[in-house]
Amino acid sequence: MSHSQATDKMMVELRNLNKWYGEFHVLKNINLEVKQGEKIVICGPSGSGKSTMIRCINHLEEHQKGDIIVNDIPLNEDIKNIEAIRKEVGMVFQHFNLFPHLTVLENCVLAPIWVKKMPRKEAEAQAMELLERVKIPDQALKYPGQLSGGQQQRVAIARSLCMNPDVMLFDEPTSALDPEMIKEVLDVMIELATEGMTMLCVTHEMGFAKTVADRVIFMDGGQIVEENEPHEFFNNPQHERTQLFLSQILQH
Amino acid sequence: MKYELQPTLPPPANMIGVIGWLRKNLFNGPVNSIATIVVGYFLISFLVPTIQWIFIDADWVGDSRDACTSGGACWVFIANRLDQFLYGFYPEAEHWRVQIAFIILIGSIIWLVLPKTPKKGIVAALLLVAYPVVAFILLYGNSFGLPQVETHLWGGLTLTLVLAVVGIVASLPLGIVLALGRQSEMPIVRSVCVTFIEIWRGVPLITVLFMASVMLPLFFPEGMSFDKLLRALIGITLFQSAYMAEVIRGGLQAIPKGQYEAADALGLGYWQKMILIIMPQALKLMIPGIVNTFIALFKDTSLVLIIGLFDVLAIGQAANQDPKWIGYSTESYLFVALLFWVFCFSMSRYSQHLEKALNTGHGNRA
Numbered sequence: 001m002s003h004s005q006a007t008d009k010m011m012v013e014l015r016n017l018n019k020w021y022g023e024f025h026v027l028k029n030i031n032l033e034v035k036q037g038e039k040i041v042i043c044g045p046s047g048s049g050k051s052t053m054i055r056c057i058n059h060l061e062e063h064q065k066g067d068i069i070v071n072d073i074p075l076n077e078d079i080k081n082i083e084a085i086r087k088e089v090g091m092v093f094q095h096f097n098l099f100p101h102l103t104v105l106e107n108c109v110l111a112p113i114w115v116k117k118m119p120r121k122e123a124e125a126q127a128m129e130l131l132e133r134v135k136i137p138d139q140a141l142k143y144p145g146q147l148s149g150g151q152q153q154r155v156a157i158a159r160s161l162c163m164n165p166d167v168m169l170f171d172e173p174t175s176a177l178d179p180e181m182i183k184e185v186l187d188v189m190i191e192l193a194t195e196g197m198t199m200l201c202v203t204h205e206m207g208f209a210k211t212v213a214d215r216v217i218f219m220d221g222g223q224i225v226e227e228n229e230p231h232e233f234f235n236n237p238q239h240e241r242t243q244l245f246l247s248q249i250l251q252h
Numbered sequence: 253m254k255y256e257l258q259p260t261l262p263p264p265a266n267m268i269g270v271i272g273w274l275r276k277n278l279f280n281g282p283v284n285s286i287a288t289i290v291v292g293y294f295l296i297s298f299l300v301p302t303i304q305w306i307f308i309d310a311d312w313v314g315d316s317r318d319a320c321t322s323g324g325a326c327w328v329f330i331a332n333r334l335d336q337f338l339y340g341f342y343p344e345a346e347h348w349r350v351q352i353a354f355i356i357l358i359g360s361i362i363w364l365v366l367p368k369t370p371k372k373g374i375v376a377a378l379l380l381v382a383y384p385v386v387a388f389i390l391l392y393g394n395s396f397g398l399p400q401v402e403t404h405l406w407g408g409l410t411l412t413l414v415l416a417v418v419g420i421v422a423s424l425p426l427g428i429v430l431a432l433g434r435q436s437e438m439p440i441v442r443s444v445c446v447t448f449i450e451i452w453r454g455v456p457l458i459t460v461l462f463m464a465s466v467m468l469p470l471f472f473p474e475g476m477s478f479d480k481l482l483r484a485l486i487g488i489t490l491f492q493s494a495y496m497a498e499v500i501r502g503g504l505q506a507i508p509k510g511q512y513e514a515a516d517a518l519g520l521g522y523w524q525k526m527i528l529i530i531m532p533q534a535l536k537l538m539i540p541g542i543v544n545t546f547i548a549l550f551k552d553t554s555l556v557l558i559i560g561l562f563d564v565l566a567i568g569q570a571a572n573q574d575p576k577w578i579g580y581s582t583e584s585y586l587f588v589a590l591l592f593w594v595f596c597f598s599m600s601r602y603s604q605h606l607e608k609a610l611n612t613g614h615g616n617r618a
Contacts, residue, residue, distance in 0.1 A: 058516075058517055059516075060513050060516060060517065083519055083521070086516065086517060086518070086519035087519045089517075090517070091514075091517040093510060093513065093514065093517075095508075095510055097508075097510035097511060097513060097514035098514070099511065099514070099515075099529055099533075100533065101532050101533050101536070101610075110518070110520075110528060111518035111519060111520060114520060114524050114528065115518065115519040115520060115521075115524075159518070160517075160518075163518060163519065
């Protein structure tokens with residue numbers, strides 16, 4: 001089904017990534033390579049470290065051992081590198097995290113104006129274009145509190161895209177939404193995928209995984225248990241743990 | 253069968269209007285009825301003579317205590333000393349300078365409060381940055397051809413307002429810096445801020461003022477003197493900024509972690525994140541606490557009388573000692589209380605107005 005748009009360029013590279021919360025070893029020797037244009041879906045039971053892993057990529061979480069390289073920039077203590085990586089990595093959160101004191105448009109132009117020093121006119125034109133793409137240009141002057149959850153999440157996607165990121169991280173983007181709003185958000189994500197964006201999605205939307213993913217990764221207990229292209233992953237899971245998980249979420 | 257539209261009838265008379273309200277709120281049962289009558293009796297027996305004393309029997313015009321013959325309040329006393337209550341010992345010929353400074357202050361505040369005035373941002377910036385300089389030049393003089401007025405002559409409501417406005421304007425930014433410092437990840441910054449806050453919060457303001465006026469000069473080399481008012485101002489500002497810091501820290505903690513993360517993920521730097529995202533939301537939550545601190549600060553300024561500065565309360569006490577007017581201290585205390593109340597109540601009302609104006613809609617804590 002999925003026709004890979006992946007190029008040879010390495011976009012995100014995790015090498016022997018390890019992370020602890022105090023004594024607790026949350027990420028154990030994670031190795032992952034994501035090429036430009038690749039779409040990765042990450043699933044697994046709660047507490048398996050999948051969110052923590054993608055949050056390490058833009059340094060919302062600090063890792064203690066191993067290397068993270070994003071678009072040839074190594075992620076280390078150097079604040080300049082962290083800022084450079086954050087400029088190229090967009091992130092969409094489970095709870096949207098829009099800025100409630102700013103209008104939708106102001107939410108979208110804030111980072112381009114202050115981080116990229118883009119002129120306001122240009123930033124607004126670009127924001128309107130992206131709001132058009134997520135199909136809510138008419139809400140531009142409203143406040144986030146006046147929008148539905150699905151609309152808020154689409155604004156959050158547009159807000160990330162306004163920075164022209166090379167990689168998009170999605171941290172359970174549909175799990176806080178009412179069922180009838182999930183589709184409108186997934187549609188936007190699918191469209192983004194067909195345009196060739198490099199994406200890492202933590203999600204349990206298996207339909208989405210089958211449609212767009214180049215690879216599905218299954219995590220449990222802080223490690224990558226299984227990694228395969230979606231057809232094989234769903235029809236022929238290798239590990240017992242993966243089989244159990246799939247049987248549990250696909251039952252209904 | 254024909255179906256007729258029923259007319260809408262008014263509710264029974266004992267449910268609405270004055271009678272309905274009385275029944276519902278004051279006389280709904282024997283216990284409440286008795287309570288209403290008893291409380292009402294005490295209220296009336298207290299209020300009637302008070303109002304009579306303050307307004308009806310009061311004497312308003314005259315030049316000396318001989319005008320106060322009717323047995324009510326002697327407002328002649330206040331009227332005769334009004335200049336001192338307002339300006340302290342500020343030379344009479346220079347009172348216009350205080351008036352101009354006051355008019356600019358009130359004018360720009362009204363400008364900011366009214367809903368539809370343009371250029372609020374510029375006015376607010378001028379009020380915070382340019383106004384202190386202008387007000388200082390006006391009050392202190394010694395430049396632009398204005399004769400100098402030493403600070404020990406400042407007094408009355410003028411001094412109270414100087415102390416309060418400087419305290420408020422300086423303690424808020426200092427409090428913000430301290431609160432951010434207390435949350436900092438840098439251990440040295442954090443411990444310096446925690447120590448500062450805990451020391452200043454742990455001592456009474458009176459101690460701070462005594463220290464500022466009596467002890468500090470002992471540490472300075474001989475001959476070097478520091479204006480007493482300035483020392484009191486610094487003491488009050490540092491003291492209140494510690495309280496302010498704790499109010500602000502409370503507000504900062506109420507901002508969801510997701511807001512910090514979203515700002516980080518977009519690549520905003522620390523100060524951009526704080527100034528553009530966190531502070532505007534936190535300040536909105538903190539308005540009641542901040543204004544509470546402002547009101548406390550305003551009233552605390554009256555403590556400067558113990559270090560020999562004549563704020564409006566001290567002026568009132570001095571007036572009570574005047575042999576020509578002995579026996580009218582109730583009037584002067586009431587008048588001072590009224591002045592304090594007017595300013596504090598205005599601040600309280602303005603804060604409620606701000607809270608409403610800054611509300612950007614329901615469910616915005618997502």
